[in-house]
Amino acid sequence: MYWVKDGDFQPLWLGSDVVEGVSDAILKKFEVGGDLSESAWLKVGEHNILVGNSATSYSSSFAADKVQIAAYQVATALGLAAISSQLLEYSAVISLAIPLNEFRHRAEIETQLKAIGEGVTVCDRSQQFTVKISFYPEGTGLYLLHRKEREHQMSAPYTRRVVVLMMGHRNLSLLVFEGGKLNANLSQTSDRLGFWNGFKTDASSAGVRERDYHSLLAAVVSGSAEQLSAVEGGVKDFSGAVDVIRQGEMKRLDAFCRDNVIDLLVNSTQTDVLIGGGVAHVLRSDLKDYFAGLGFLEHLYFADAIGGRLLLLAEQTRNAQADLARPMRMADVYGLAQTLLGKIQRP
Structure with a gap:
């Protein structure tokens, strides 16, 4: 941007x-x-x-x-x-x-x-x-975008604690903002929990060979299980492998949340959970179900929910129609860009 x-x-x-x-x-x-x-x-x-x-x-x-x-x-x-x-x-x-x-x-x-x-x-x-x-x-732009949107809606300062989960291909980041500032002691990034590492492990356990990883990834991202298989030389139904990938990702996220997130939510009516990154779009329904099970759906937000200009800018990028996660993936830099513009224009 x-x-x-x-x-x-x-x-x-x-x-x-x-x-x-x-x-x-x-x-x-x-x-x-x-x-x-x-x-x-x-x-x-x-x-x-x-x-x-x-x-x-x-x-x-x-x-x-x-x-x-x-x-x-x-x-x-x-x-x-x-x-x-x-x-x-x-x-x-x-x-x-x-x-x-x-x-x-x-x-x-x-x-x-x-x-x-x-x-x-x-x-x-x-x-x-x-x-x-x-x-x-990474993830700070999501918080800045969310805070600006909430303050606009409430016409008041936004002071709630925000737990940001940035779910990317290479890593998973947890950022905790309190009083508008990052709490570094509660924040962390895990390369081990990046989507791609888990994907390769789960794909192998599902019997998918590396030559078909691209096709399996397309099935996961697009929601269309039937994809051209390089291994089989024709169209293959990857439904079973897709389920393994989704379940594996959610299982790892559950373990991470039990260790690092749930304590931040217990007995708290002043905490919001904000989720971003391309993986969040793919697993949106699973994530909603997961946080609904924690009784936290009311305070769950996705970074692309603001729509508007973010969606328009994402749609203008090359091959955006083939990447439905593009707005979610652009939200972090969009939040930083808005904040930077505000600083430059400030008298």
């Missing part, structure tokens, strides 16, 4: 894959027209990097820590925004969300990004930039 000067928010969607050290010959494969976000690459010195969907056919760093790839991702997003705005030299003010357990590395990310800004080529356009960057734990 970005804007230039006094312009409107512009959505920008990049895949999460990053591949470093590719040859110049590989870069030439992406010297084509169309949406640059689908064929994005960087050249930093003599070092070539593919970012987003351009990297998906190569050995990507999907599981890498943010500290290893965040600067490349941010530089690519800045570069694409600059190309759209016909800028070669520019300054950027950035709010960046990173996992709480990687927050200690934020200085390294900032140093790397500033070094890249001294001279970088983005999709064959030479650029220079300077940055002023603020870091937030």
Whole structure:
């Protein structure tokens, strides 16, 4: 999500894959027209990097820590925004969300990004930039968005405790906000409970081979159990495996909540639970049933429930129609973008 000067928010969607050290010959494969976000690459010195969907056919760093790839991702997003705005030299003010357990590395990310800004080529356009960057734990934007919406509805300050569950492919984050501030002692991020790790374990136990992981994932995400199977060479019904994936995810979440969340809800009428991340969209009905069983459905919120501008911006991104979780996945950065805009416009 970005804007230039006094312009409107512009959505920008990049895949999460990053591949470093590719040859110049590989870069030439992406010297084509169309949406640059689908064929994005960087050249930093003599070092070539593919970012987003351009990297998906190569050995990507999907599981890498943010500290290893965040600067490349941010530089690519800045570069694409600059190309759209016909800028070669520019300054950027950035709010960046990173996992709480990687927050200690934020200085390294900032140093790397500033070094890249001294001279970088983005999709064959030479650029220079300077940055002023603020870091937030992933999930903070969800809280800021939720608080703003609740204060608008109540026409009063919002002071309730908020338990944020950020359910992502790579990790699960728990953020607890009290009095408008993050309680770091009660907050945590677990890489072990990321959806992708559990998915691979459950898919294997359900007898699905790795060649069919993409098809099984499509079945889980879309709700359509019949998908083309590379293993069987035809359409296959993945219903049984989908059930195993959903049940496995909820079983792990239940164990996590028993250890870390339920104590925050006991005897409390002043706590809301806010859920975000792409996995939350996929498991929405299961999550509603789970928190209804805890007697907490009245105080359960999903990050995309605000609709409105968030939905419109999500719909404008490439291939949004094939990703029904897109608004949920964009909510965190949308919340940070709104807050950043407010700070910049503040007299």
